[in-house]
Amino acid sequence: MEVENQQNDKVVHQSNGKVNSNGAEKETQGLVRTFRESMKRVKVKGILSPKSKDSEVTPKKDTTGSETGSTSPIPPPSPSLSTSSLPGIFPNFFKKKTDDHADTLPQGDTQLTRSNTDPSSTWTKKLRLSKRKIKPVGSENNTIIEDSVETQKEEDEEAAMGEIEESYTLQELPPTPLSVMQINKLIELEVLEEAYVNLLAMRQELQRDLEQFADNYSSELAKKEKDLRILYEELRNKITSIVRDSNSVPARNKGLLVPVARIIQEEEKRAKEPGGLPESWMEAWKDAVRQGVKAKVSGVPQEQNDKASSLAVHLGLLGQAIVEDLEIVKRELRWSYPPSFKVFSTYVKSYHAVVGQHLKKLEQQATELKDLYHLLDWIHNKYKSEKIMGSLSLQPDMMEESTDLLLEEGFLEHLSGKYCCRAQEDFRGTLVRVIELENELIWSKRKEPEKEDDFLMSQFPMDIWTNIKGVILNSGKLHADLEKKVATSCLKELKNFPQRFETEFQRHCSTLPPEPRWTEYQITYINSFTALLEHMKGYQDSCPGEVEEFTKEVDLLIKRLLQGLEDQFKENVKPYLRRMMTRKWLTSEDDFNHLYNHINILSKHCKLMKPPNVQEFVSRLHYHVVREYIGQLMKNNYTCKNRKHEKAATKINQQWEKLTDLFEDMKSTHEWLNSVGHELCSIIGEKTAADIKKNLQPLVQHYPDFSKKHLVAVLYFRGLPKDREYQLILQQLTALKKDTPQSLGSQLLFRDMEVNANTNCLSNLPFPCLCVRASDS
DSSP, X not given: OHHHHHHHHHSSOEETTEEOSSOHHHHHTOHHHHHHHHHHHHXXXXXXXXXXXXXXXXXXXXXXXXXXXXXXXXXOXXXXXXXXXXXXXXXXXXXXXXXXXXXXXXXXXXXXXXXXXXXXXXXXXXXXXXXXXXXXXXXXXXXXXXXXXXXXXXXXXXXXXXXXOSOOEEOOOOSSOOOHHHHHHHHHTTOHHHHHHHHHHHHHHHHHHHHHTTTOOOHHHHHHHHHHHHHHHHHHHHHHHHHHHHTXXXXXXXXXXXXXXXXXXXXXXXXXXXXXXXXXXXXXXXXHHHHHHHHHHHTSOOOOSOOTTHHHHHHHHHHHHHHHHHHHHHHTGGGGSOGGGOHHHHHHHHHHHHHHHHHHHHHHHOOSHHHHHHHHHIIIIITTSTTTTTOGGGTTGGGGSOOOOOOOTTHHHHHHHHHHHHHHHHHHHHXXXXXXXXXXXXXXXXXXXXXXXXXXXXXXXXXXXXXXXXXXXXXXXXXXXXXXHHHHHHHHHHHTXXXXXXXXXXXXXXXXXXXXXXXXXXXXXXXXXXXXXHHXXXXXXXXXHHHHHHHHXXXXXXXXHHHHHHHHHHHHHHHHHHTTTSHHHHHXXXXXXXXXXXXXXXXXXHTTSOTTHHHHHHHHHHHHXXXXXXXXXXXXXXXXXXXXXXXXXXXXXXXXXXXXXXXXXXXXXXXXXXXXXXXXXXXXXXXXXXXGGGGHHHHHHHOTTOOHHHHHHHHHHHTOOSSHHHHHHHHHHHHHHHHSOOOXXXXXXXXXXXXXXXXXXXXXXXXXXXXXXXXXO
């Protein structure tokens, strides 16, 4: 093509504008050096002053007698590399061992050929696009048809590009190096090829001088040695800068990476030779990569505000930046390095380390539970997921790489512990807020409690359970061990909640009247804490000790609340029970009606209480009412005369039926108490004393703790005279108790029942009867 031919014609041997026909210069310096001299003479004539003392270099004559470099004593830096720094402009700086065919090109038609492994795919693409779109003047035959076949061919060529080859051949060093200032200027202008070969020449020259003047180390040699070290440091700093910024400005620095890689390779080979830097150049390259990665990570925006998602947004942007940067490394940067550099792996490891340090800074700023959760979630889940290190765009290169962050020892444990403590603190605040809301919405307004499925119930058990369940479930998404730790912490905090709740309840509601709010509130919290306990038992397997401790606290609270209800009921019915089995009782229903009404109210309240507490509570009150009602017979407060015992027995039967029906409706579990009233009535209401003996058998069988003193009290209430028949009845009881097994179990009614002795009755008894009674008591 005409454009290419015009470009090729420029790359010929010249000396002061004349064509070198015999090719002698090529044999002495090579194609690249003459190209550099001719190009730099035009473009960079004013970079270095020829009048400078450091710039004086003896011109070298060619075979034709003309002087090279008459207008500029040194080759100025390449204008191409100082602007775009594209690889391939100086292909002979580090020549591939298998790419020596350039020396066989005919004279006068010599051109620079692009390496097949040229990493500058973007530059190549631009050149190809220019070939298709530009139609040179006078070249009709060079018209390129843009069709799918040609496009596919070029795409296949780009796909075939790979990393540059590991091997290379170092260019011949100049016999006389440039001055210190000139080399430093080349480094500043990023003309690394020329700077480095001159630096190597200077290094060799210094070694020769040191060997020659080993016994006479002068200040001039010391200055040379210092200058060499400074230039090396400048070169390393420049390379560090290029590598550090290569992932930020890949289009600019990509071409510079090829000579950078070759310089590093060469210095690694010369590491044991004197004159170089002691530190490893490969390690310096890796450190530069880490610096670039650190700059990328530090550049991710992070808003410093109170937004709930500020840290989450930052972590999301960080993950996106990591993927985008590694995509650039995978797609572009790695092709500028030999395989031994393991570029992609180095960048991945650098991200593991740099991000680990960055997370440590974020942890110091994170104080809220949500922020700590986002950090742990990003570490445990998102960093390894397809969103970041597992991204499909990074495959298959990531398949051989670890996806684990490089975190400081103990950092993850510290972060997890901080998360647990914060979760416990937040949960403690939730429990405090629960009590405050209960006071604001219920206690202070004396509001009627809400119902759930016809049972009195507060909302706080669901609030607490939802809160703790959410925290524990979220922790489980992070790590199984963390889930257990958080559950343990929250349950430990929950252990003290029942007592704190009770204290505040008593403080705010102690002035309430017993009925109805106080009773309703107590039933509400009996149900509520029972429900909360059922929820918490779901963690029995993972936190058995903490659940057991919480269960004890809840059981104690429920017991105290039930005891409060029980004591209040007993206090309410006490005056009416005391007046049972008296003269007034026999003639009036008032006291029993009051008793019945209180039990009926209790029955309605018990219907609002959830099992299993209601059965135990009702059964205890059932026992109390029976014991106190029957116990009035043992007080000897009244004795029936003139056959009033029949009326008394009828009344006891009727009242007993009502009481039994009430407690059966309340589902009392003490059915064994239901028969005692009827069996005592059969004794009290019996017309003849002789028939009383046959009614003792059921009573003794059902209630083995029924004794002679109890029978004496019942007979006194009946008004039975102390005659021979009276003695036979007592003897019959003694005989029945001997024949009846004494397996009392839990069905004890009479044993602790108080019996008042009747002195008037005892004074009329004969001496043998007194002995019998004394032994029975």
